[in-house]
Amino acid sequence: MTELTVNGAPVTVASDGDTPLLTVLRDELGLVGSRFGCGQGLCGACFVNVDGTVMPACQTPLGQVAGQGVTTVEGLSRDGTPHPVQQAILDRQAAQCGFCISGIVVRAAALLAEEPDADADRVAEALDRNLCRCGAQRRIIGAVLAARDLT
Ligand code: FES
Numbered sequence: 001m002t003e004l005t006v007n008g009a010p011v012t013v014a015s016d017g018d019t020p021l022l023t024v025l026r027d028e029l030g031l032v033g034s035r036f037g038c039g040q041g042l043c044g045a046c047f048v049n050v051d052g053t054v055m056p057a058c059q060t061p062l063g064q065v066a067g068q069g070v071t072t073v074e075g076l077s078r079d080g081t082p083h084p085v086q087q088a089i090l091d092r093q094a095a096q097c098g099f100c101i102s103g104i105v106v107r108a109a110a111l112l113a114e115e116p117d118a119d120a121d122r123v124a125e126a127l128d129r130n131l132c133r134c135g136a137q138r139r140i141i142g143a144v145l146a147a148r149d150l151t
C-alpha cells in the first residue's frame with residue numbers, strides 16, 4: 001500500500017511501487033484526465049504536478065511520489081469553477097482534438113503560479129515539451145496569455 005495526496009485528498013493505493021503513476025491515476029483512482037500518449041516522457045499528455053514540480057506521470061513510479069501531493073488536471077478547478085487556464089481554453093475554443101490539453105493545462109497553470117507575468121515567449125518555452133499534433137499551439141498560447149491577464 002502507498003499513501004499519497006491526490007488533488008488535496010489523502011489516498012491509499014494498492015498498486016506496486018514500480019507502477020507508473022499514470023496507471024495508478026487512471027486505472028486505480030479513475031482520474032482519466034491525464035492522458036497516455038507516448039508513454040516515454042516525451043509528449044506531455046500525462047503531465048501532473050507533484051508538490052510544485054511538473055512531471056510525466058507515465059515515467060514516474062508510484063513509489064517516487066509516496067507521501068507527496070499530486071495535482072492532476074481534475075484538481076485544478078475549485079468548487080466547480082475551472083482554473084483560469086481551463087476557462088480561457090474553453091472560451092477561445094483553443095483546443096482541437098483535446099488530447100494534449102490536460103498536460104498543457106497542468107504545465108501552464110504551474111507556470112502562471114510561478115511567473116504570473118510570463119510573456120508569450122516564456123509561455124511558448126514552458127510548453128515546449130507539450131506536443132500538440134493538431135497544431136493548435138498558437139491558439140493555446142493565446143489562451144494561456146488570456147488566462148494570465150485574468151489573474
Ligand atoms: S504519455 Fe507521458 S510524456 Fe507522453
Ligand code: FES
Binds near residue numbers: 097100131136
Ligand atoms: S488539440 Fe489535438 S493534440 Fe493538441
